[in-house]
Amino acid sequence: MRKSGATLESVPELIVRWGAHLGLGLEARFAPSGDEEAFPNRVAVAGPDASFLAANRGAALDALQFLVHEAQGEREDQKLAYLDVKGARLFRMQEVMAMGQFAAEKARELGSHTLGALSARERRWVHLVVSREAGLGTESEGTGTFKPVKVFRK
Structure with missing residues (x-):
């Protein structure tokens, strides 16, 4: 530090x-x-x-x-x-977290769901939302600044 x-x-x-x-x-x-x-x-x-x-x-x-x-x-x-x-960033946080919640529901239903490319902060929001759900996990895929996030059943 x-x-x-x-x-x-x-x-x-x-x-x-x-x-x-x-x-x-x-x-x-x-x-x-x-x-x-x-x-x-x-x-x-x-x-x-x-x-x-x-x-x-x-x-x-x-x-x-x-x-x-x-x-x-x-x-x-x-x-x-x-x-x-x-409030633009607050709105984006709420939007991305809603996308994460939607992906969690789809992953429960289908086994997995992948969201499109997101920034590091946006990916963190998705990981956070999904971590609050039992039995689900997340994984950032690929390389670069903007990456997709896969939500899956554990």
Whole structure:
């Protein structure tokens, strides 16, 4: 583990300050995700310029989140801040977890079901949902950044 820098509690103020340096009017606050195990420490970013962060499939938001994680110096999910603009990431978490639940039902019925290519965080959400179901397992398949997830009966 690297030496810690910014504390989790200081992240909203850090985002507002960095946004101001870039000429962006941002507000940031902690907001519950409804499933703290899957989406811990959600920081809702709002303000007149927040939509700029969500443009281009959230590329700027991903970059800002990367910088926040670097400033925090942590690597444990439960200690890192996760940024969200207009609830887009929260919605995606709920969508992927519903897909995982659907795949679990199909795997119970058919023996296995494979979901299409997902990012690492999305795959984690599927693994988490399925781990909450008795008698089922998951496995990421293939190589690369985006991989399919197979859900199967044990």
